[in-house]
Structure formats: structure tokens, C-alpha cells
Amino acid sequence: MPSGTRPGMPARDRANTAASRSKPAPAREGAGARTRVTLRQLEAFCTVALTGSVSAGAQRLSRTQSAISLALQELESALGARLFERAGRGLRQTDAARRLLPKAIELVERATELPAIAGDLAASARHLAIGASRTIGPFLMPELLAEFTRRDPNLSIELVIENTGTLVARIRDLTLDLAFIEGEVLEPGLSVQPWMNxxxxxxxxxxxxxxxxxxxxxxxxxxxxxxxxxxxxxxxxxxxxxxxxxxxxxxxxxxxxxxxxxxxxxxxxxxxxxxxxxxxxxxxxxxxxxxxxxxxxxSFWLVSHPQRYRSAAADALLAHARAA
Known part of the structure; x- marks a missing residue:
């Protein structure tokens, strides 16, 4: 006799009891669903993707390498997709990572803008990664950026000075918000606007x-x-x-x-x-x-990637450069 049935129990009741035991228990709220994606995971992913390694990403974010690795594992589990493959001492993005990166950057950068939107300007430290070619970098950018940052003391800027070819590659790889370039830009798919002669x-x-x-x-x-x-x-x-x-x-x-x-x-x-x-x-x-x-x-050119989220700070810098 099946467990849970009693002698003399009507056949229909015994069948209902057996059927109820064969059904899976109702899932608790959230059970069986994928882990939610967090901003902390996306921040780790973006930083590792842009720096090329877990160690560099950990240094940039002031976290331990194990914390970065765990965040990446959790994100891969949540998305059901592998994001990185080993490439020598570094990591190479998978196709899934390359598709995800522009949107992940946008989410992380929009999150950093929330304090300013809410009115707490003192808490809204922001970051821009800017490229300039070797003429523009030392001879135009110091004065331009000094005046710009006086208007926004909470903004931190990373200025990368390289030649045109290197800067175009970094714009293509989404590692720069903007680049001020002196050479001809032949890379298809980039936003290229004239700046000055x-x-x-x-x-x-x-x-x-x-x-x-x-x-x-x-x-x-x-x-x-x-x-x-x-x-x-x-x-x-x-x-x-x-x-x-x-x-x-x-x-x-x-x-x-x-x-x-x-x-x-x-x-x-x-x-x-x-x-x-x-x-x-x-x-x-x-x-x-x-x-x-x-x-x-x-011509000098203002170059960006259409898929790279352009923050309010980046838009403000572009407007400042055009007015200079």
C-alpha cells in the first residue's frame, strides 16, 4: 500500500494522494531563477574587459583578485554565457562579452550619475578616459582640461597620449570615451567630427x-x-x-x-x-x-565609438572643446 494511504481509504482518495506526491514542490520565490546581475559584477566585468586581466582590473577597482574572479563567475552564471578565455597571461573577450560590453559600460556609468541626478553633487565622482595624439596632448590638452576641470572638481580624467593609429584602436576597443586625433581616421563605424585646423x-x-x-x-x-x-x-x-x-x-x-x-x-x-x-x-x-x-x-578630429555610452561629462567636454 502506498505510503500516506490508510486501510479502507476510497480508491479515488488514494489516487489523489499518490498524484500529489509525484508533483514537484512549489518553488520558493526566486528559486530556480537565474542569479540577479549586480552593478558590482558589471563593474568587475567592464574593468577586466578594458584592462585585459583580472590583476589589472583588481588594481583599478582596489579589490582583491579573488573578489574580481568571483564577481566574473557569478556574472557568467547569471547570464549563462562564458565571457573570457585565456590568452597567454591575459584574458580574451568572447563574442558574448563583446556584445555585452557596450551596454554594461552604459549601465555602470549611468549608475555613477545617479547621485548628481538626485542632487548630491559632492558624492558624484565621475571618470573620463580621454585620448590625445602626440601634438594635441602636450600642446592643447593641458589648458583645455585645466579649465574644464575647474568647472567640475569631482571629475577625474585619465589622459592617454599616443599616436593616431593607437588611439583609433583604443576607441574601437571601447577603452576610451573620446579621442582628440590629428591624423586621418579611416576606421569604418566610428564617429569622426572636425575640430580645428x-x-x-x-x-x-x-x-x-x-x-x-x-x-x-x-x-x-x-x-x-x-x-x-x-x-x-x-x-x-x-x-x-x-x-x-x-x-x-x-x-x-x-x-x-x-x-x-x-x-x-x-x-x-x-x-x-x-x-x-x-x-x-x-x-x-x-x-x-x-x-x-x-x-x-x-584637421584635428573628435573621435568616439557610437556604441560607447557617452556620459554627461563626456558631452560637456565635447561642448567645451568645440567652444575653445
Missing amino acids: DEICLFARAGHPAPRALANGRWVLRERGSGTRETFLRAMQPLIGTPGIAMEVSDPLALKRLVAATDWFGCLSRMAVAGELRDGTLRDVTPRTAGLRRALTR
């Missing part, structure tokens, strides 16, 4: 023995991937062909000092050599033809 200046040391012998001279140029280099080579091709390159340098200050100490020629943004031209350390040797001057004039 700039002129390339050709220069030599003050006592150069043959300041007009540009075709026969040796040149110190910026590194490959530099917007300054690309503009120079394109503009000078009809005039001197392929220049003789003595050295490639990624730092504008080092380039200026090399030219000042040798009989080599150099090229940089005119704003980068304005001080040396004024004090006579360097001399301008740019040919005065109108066509060449036009060819040596280029």
Missing part, C-alpha cells in the same frame, strides 16, 4: 648651412602611424619625392632637440615649435607656395 611647419637649426636644400637633406620624422608624418609625406611627395629619413622619433620634444643639434630637417605642428621659432633656436624653412601650405594644413 593645424599647419605643419618644416624647420631646421638656426645656423643650418643649406636651409633650402630640402630634397637633398636628411629628415627626422615622427613614427609610423603618426598623423604629422602622414600629412608631411603626402604634401612633400610632389616637391621632393621620398625624403631621406635619418631618424624616427615618437616624442616631439626629442625631435626638436635632435634637429637643433644637427643639420637634419624636421617637421611638426607649428604650435609645437612656436617657442623655438620665437627665440631663434629653430628657423622656419617651409616653402612659401600657397599650394604646399594648403597641403600641409590638416
